[in-house]
Amino acid sequence: MSTSGAGTSGTGTSGTTATGIGAPVRRKEDFRFVTGNGRYTADIDRPGQVCLHFLRSTHAHARIVRIQAGHASRMPGVLAVITGQDLAADKLGPLVCGWMIHSTDGSPMKMAPHPALTVDAVRYVGEPVAAVIAQTPEQARDAAEAIIVDYEELPAVVDPAAAQGPDAPLIHAVAPNNTIFHWQLGDAAAVADAFARAASVTSIDLVNNRLVPNAIEPRGALAEWDPGSDSYTLWNTSQNPHVARLVLSAFVGVAPEHRLRVVAPDVGGGFGSKIFIYAEEVVALAAAKRVRRPVRWICDRSEAFVADAHGRDHVTHAQMAFDRDGRILGLRVKTIANLGAYMSTFSSSIPTYLYATLLSGQYAIPAIHCAVDAVYTNTVPVDAYRGAGRPEATYVIERLMEVSARRLGVDPAELRRKNFVQTFPHQTPVIMSYDCGDYAASLDKALALADYQGFGARRRESEARGRLRGIGLSAYIEACGIAPSQAVGSLGAGVGLWESAEVRVNPTGTVEVLTGSHSHGQGHETTFAQLVSDRLGIPIDTISVVHGDTDKVQFGMGTYGSRSGAVGMSAIVKALDKVEAKARKVAAHMLEASEADIVFENGAFKVAGTDRAATFGEVALNAYIAHKFSGAELEPGLKEGAFYDPVNFTFPAGCHVCEVEIDPETGRVAIERFTAVDDFGNIINPMIVEGQVHGGIAQGIGQALMEQAVYDDSGQLVTGSYNDYVMPRAVDLPPLVVDTTVTPCPGNPLGIKGCGEAGAIAAPAAVMNAVTDALGTEEVPMPANPLTVWRVLQKAGRLQAAE
Template sequence: MSATGIGAAVRRKEDRRFITGTGHYTDDINRPGQVFAYFVRSPHAHATIRSIDVKSATAMPGVLAVLTGAELGADKIGNLICGWMIHSKDGSPMKMAAHPALANGKACHVGDPVAVVLATTLAQARDAAEKVKVEYAVLPAVTDPAAAQKQGAPQIHDVAANNTIYQWHLGDAKAVDAAFKSANHVTKLDIVNNRLVPNAIEPRAAIGDYDSGTGTFTLWNTTQNPHVARLVIAAFVGMAPENKLRVIAPDVGGGFGSKIFIYPEEVVALWASKRVGRPVKWVADRSEAFLCDAHGRDHVTHAEMAFDVDGKILGLRAKTIANLGAYMSTFSSSVPTYLYATLMSGQYEIPQIYCEVDAVYTNTVPVDAYRGAGRPEATFVVERLVEVGAREMGQDPAELRRRNFIKKFPHQTPVIMNYDAGDYNASLKKAMDLADYKGFAKRKRDSARNGKLRGIGFSTYIEACGIAPSQAVGSLGCGVGLWESAEVRVNPTGSVEILTGCHAHGQGHETTFAQLVSDRLGIPIDNVSVVHGDTDKVQFGMGTYGSRSGAVGMSALVKALDKVEAKAKKVAAHLLEAAEGDIEFKDGKFSVAGTDKSAAWGDVTLNAYIAHKFAGQELEPGLKEGAFYDPTNFTFPAGCHICEVEVDIETGNTEIVAWTAVDDFGVVINPMIVEGQVHGGIAQGVGQALCEGAVYDKEGQLLTGSFMDYCMPRADHLPSMNVDTTVTKCPSNPLGIKGCGEAGAIAAPAAVINAITDAIGTEDLTMPATSSAVWLALQKANRMPHAA
């Protein structure tokens, strides 16, 4: 292993600019003559818009225009779309309601954009927005997914009876019923997977800039996938042909999924820039972000697991109602279906699984993928069932897991996925050793002496990453292919630019991608630059989400590097006057086998461009190669997280006192970055488990609309974490990478809740397990000593 190659804990090249405030985010960009957009948003969760009077707003100082859905319609700007088709059990397609970028006669959630003011300054735009008079006829609202389907619930979209988008299922219901009939024990749970607000540190932003001279649009945007944004805005919204639309995603401060989607605001910024003839800038403030960034999770589930007399799992069935909010966001339909039910087998050999999912509209912010996307929800269901099952049957939760682990690979689950490699025993064992599982009983006694209830919880999770084989996802309804692209441009002096279709918004690609090149070409990572996030510079690519950039994006880079090496060998053969087949390339040096003749990397790259040593008509000058890589399978990162908590019996407050994570991510490029990803993922998962939760009131107002009420996890929620790995190589990609970005967020919630419920001795606890929720659970379980 070289000092900067694969496996080296190289410090991130990005750190200097991110830590010293010299990054370049969308809000740092200002276009000559730019004006500001401010959105008038619905204060009501559900209302008919009777009229919009923009007269006095338009007359306000600095105002260029006030635009509404009427103008949008007149200009034939198309609706936003959901790009993954799901069919119901009865074969009918999902009920996708129209989603205009500005409300068309009806507002469906608090924050739904109703009009936009364009003005010379932001303050002027905001002042004028207060003068826009919207006459609403308020309708009853529904926010709870389980309530949305009930008779008499307010109907949000005509196209979806009972607010039901689809009633989907996966698996063999009859076989599962039969398995349950033969069960010795059945564990049943009602689970709420709480709604989360993503809260990336950088709020979303967009600058639309129409050039009337060339008829082209440029969009600077906080997006995780600029090409997908361009494709949707060109092909579906109809703003401009793809070649007349450039999308630039500069530095992006965190996404967690919420910046995958194509939102109304960027569409409006582009459209308005043509309308007013000026660049249009919009930057969300935090309050706005709470009301317009797609939320995550929000499932209500009943799940059951059947065990035989030996504790072997016979079957699992689950019925989930998934809240998709007021409109179907870009990939919302896939999250509670193919990213959820397909992971219901966990790490276990489960002969039969059946999962039903109803997706519903409610008068809430749209819900879509959020770090883990479906897989945290599945893991929570499976890992809670296994843990509770062990408790009910009086078995050790680790032993019950071990007994049911899949041990032979490849393994075909009953829910589509074919696991390629893993060693679940190895990660469990290592985690138990690191966590000193054997010493837990003593620690529990010590805690009890201090008036604390101590608990321990496991989460042996699995995820499907490396998203995804295009043919496979196409057969499941996905509207795009999920391959990735890379181009390697070698400069005459030997330095290298990599153009990747992935996009980094905190992941450290500028370092890890460079490490791969350094490893392959034997050049310092400082001689490698990563170019991404600009559709005019980079070939079409699918972007970054689903822990895919390593497994898919770097695999594309490997393919391109293979081509570069092959071409460079041809050049080297001419330079060294040897046969191409005799050229060996190692550690940045080309040599002729069996001789001491060699040429340095830089000599060969220079010769590739000056082309003095070969006939340019026979061997093309230059050294630049591209590749598209389409994975043959998902990757299956898995691992074991063990959480240990102390609960204050009097206040219900939970302190996480220890955390052990042993993950199998396959081959690790940069262990420091991987550890950081695990830390961040755990923090988000702990946030979901302990404190985060979006709460709506009956009228559909978001009660948790700021950090005063929406609790993000902080440093003091977390212990110092014990993070380690085991490695089984992923057999389906050239580097053996599985992906690490979402693991923590997937594993953590179940580990936390399993630990708290172990401590308090009752399973009747919902997330987030705030101190008041834990206290209430203790009260209900009547275990509370009458201290008061």
């Protein structure tokens, strides 16, 4: 990977190897992972722990007439059977959605009650109905199977496009027509005027297919109640343990916040699906107190298909208006967003403020209007999944740009270039104000690396072999570093989205960094230590990073939306500023000099113009000895904390180019080349960034070509295992060409933007643009799996024969 201009060269010291900002440092945490010494939730054992198993609904929609659990409760090893009635008796509240959206008429979203264990009805296959606590997993499972539930089956609706129909069954009484909200953003009148003046209009209909998250580590929870202090500890596979504690205490009512500790130990991937507060941890906590034993639940892979929140699932009609010169005049989008049977923790924000606000893409579009209807269906709840709204927006705008170029008879790259935003800051018609960027630079580098000019020769060579070849672009932008608390508060967020950090310097000069961000594969233990090493001039192996424990870190907002660098590391910078300021005072006392004459560089404090100096370690020790200064003048110790609230989102952007070859006899799509050029601002560790990009592209290719959660008309998930839900494998990916351009972000002290979601955002549109180019038709639904492509080819052949 080339990282042209990607950050400053490392200046930290660890032997002779650079370990500071910009250095490709090997991840510190990987040794324990690859040697089997990671400590995940499933690895934690507490004395006397017992097992939790859930009885889940086999119906998509049914009224619960009666639950008979008497026999199950008397089976060997069973300690308790818990139902929704028991949780209600314990005064535990429902799960909540933390982002308020109002409809265009001003009415609040129709949030239906979401109990951890349903009481009156089931509304999707997999909804937990009862829970069994037993000595072993096998005993708990056997007892759950012995529970008898009498159901009165009801009709179901799974298609979001049909959920608002007059004949659709009503899922929640609080939501007529199964509609959660009618929401809109932008200027409908300005868009209507733009379309009235247009020389041409491109219209498309798109379905953004539903996805199932598949982190390596399935979710789990281990809950323990201490009767002496009436306090709880929850070990949980969470991306944001502090928010989990807040919701579980303040809204669900498990325990006061100061008597609930949440620990997220090593977590094997999240991709958004581990942000949310789920039913299982609520039940585990309640069960721990009920049976007075630690209670553990570990999800198995099949269970995860219906227990974890799904992603995407949009049905969209979009139109783009152009003038005679090919410049965009306006954009009109209407989307139906499927939120499943219940609202999840952040679900309302995904198809609204994380989607519609990015519909301007990289383009200077004068007028945009987006209308979104969010609907309930009898399916697993839908929430954030890697990219969360930004992939859906990019898919709309980049499919429109590609289709428009083909219909206008112009090069897709040049149509994009003509419409790029040229000057910054740039205020879009849909809230966002882009702070910086050079979109043409990313486009030019991507086209050169992809040998865009040589594509014609490669296409002719493929045709000579009876194959179809296509090329597609995706010029994406995303909003990361989520986000200024005042801004998101005005848009309905129930929490501020700042981040916290504490830097503790020990007397020996070693450093502990406590962060409210959470690492579940991103390499924070390395990149955060690189920042400290670079700033303090100390070896990286003398720095430890602590996260994921509400008893150790005072508060934090967790990791999602590529915010750990731009927001989490900026908080560390603020704390380091304070540490350095105090250390200067200590050094001035030690060196008997004026504080104004103290210079800090390369890990040493020096008196300007002299040879008097003290190392960082010597200053740290003297800060705790405190012999050199009066306590009234300067407090002993060297420990500082900070909170950082960003001034704006950050806006990573770039251009991805995909080239495919299709076998018309089988419909198989082979990705021959994939090029990604991204602008992430300054880069801390280029090796880790490259890995993030590779992973995101793999997920984006998975969505484009193979992944899809499919329900039948009765609401059964027919892709409920890896036998039917296809994941990308190494053989499905070509060698990836990954590079960067750099425009440093002006909104944070490190100039970084975020990289974690870029591949998943850009790749689906690039792949589908290449597939449709190869096939010569836009009527190709995603995912373009072999059967879908083969059917498109057969249809095209029949049409040609008819002509």
